[in-house]
Amino acid sequence: MTGVVAAGAHQTGESAIFWVLAVISVAAALGMILTRKAVHSALMLATVMFSFAVLYAVNEAPFLAFVQVIVYTGAVLMLFLFVVMIIGVSSTDSLVETIKGQRVAAALVGIGFVVLLLVGFGHATLPKTTGLKDANANGGNVMGLARLIFTKYVFAFEVTSALLITAALGAMVLTHRERLRPKPTQKQLSKERIKSDRVAPLPPPGTYARHNAVDMPALLPDGTISELSVSPVISRRRTGEHEDLHGASPEVVARQDTKTVKAVIDKPVEVEEEEQ
């Protein structure tokens, strides 16, 4: 590759910035396609986007650099992270290949493609870099872009607005869900509650107990455990022994807790006297 650089267009320290960012962005891109978790991929993509923004700034495109940070790292990647969060962070790729040898073939195709492109670039004779000094002279980069968008590319710009509105509407239509049954009213909810066994609210976890973890059932006044106090979702997720039990069975711990609480309740006067 023969570097053809005009004397005036080269910014000082550009090649240093380029090499640092090139290494970072290629490493992050490789990490993006190689890590198994989608969240890690998204963070790697954010790294690539940031280094691209700096490269745009170096390439005399300050407006695009800011748009890159705001639109890509700000909006698009946040959208990605939201969807990853909704679909499930733990949804990792399965490593079983459905088509045999697909990965090796894909890697070979990639190597072949990049060699093809690089050979093409090596044979091309690029003209001298003119630089954007003249184009950015009259009012700066943003003014120059605006002048082009609202004159030469005004039709494309208008079509873009139609595209954005269509995309927003499409997203709303796609994610909209029809209710199968009518929404229950307050009246219906209260009637159902009266019909059910329990009218009062469920006991919260930690009532009459010395543990404040939400997955520890509450103790009732008679010292028994109330499984109703733990949310069914949490109790389904609870597996094995809880750390707060210190290896004992829940009943034993409940008995100890009751004893301790009773001991405190039985002599409140003495405590007060000591304090005085």
Add this chain to the structure above:
Amino acid sequence: MTDHYLVLSAILFTIGAVGVLIRRNAIVVFMCVELMLNATNLAFVSFARMHGSLDGQIIAFFVMVVAAAEVVVGLAIIMTIFRSRKSSSVDDANLLKY
């Protein structure tokens, strides 16, 4: 310096393409498509500087707009598929397969 940018852009585009081929999580495939679009943007921006005109930057700007719209619709489609099939793997959506 332009050829350096072109080489970087080509490498990142290829990484994105390989990612589309090997990954099966639909979200990650989407991220790889974004990487490919960004790589072409870098080529456009460096060409704009080489030719000394802002048209390349305008094209990169439009690519960004279209990419944003594409992400919105694509992620909505992924969400809809996930709701009905409880999976975000591109292998599971195969009803159109003959």
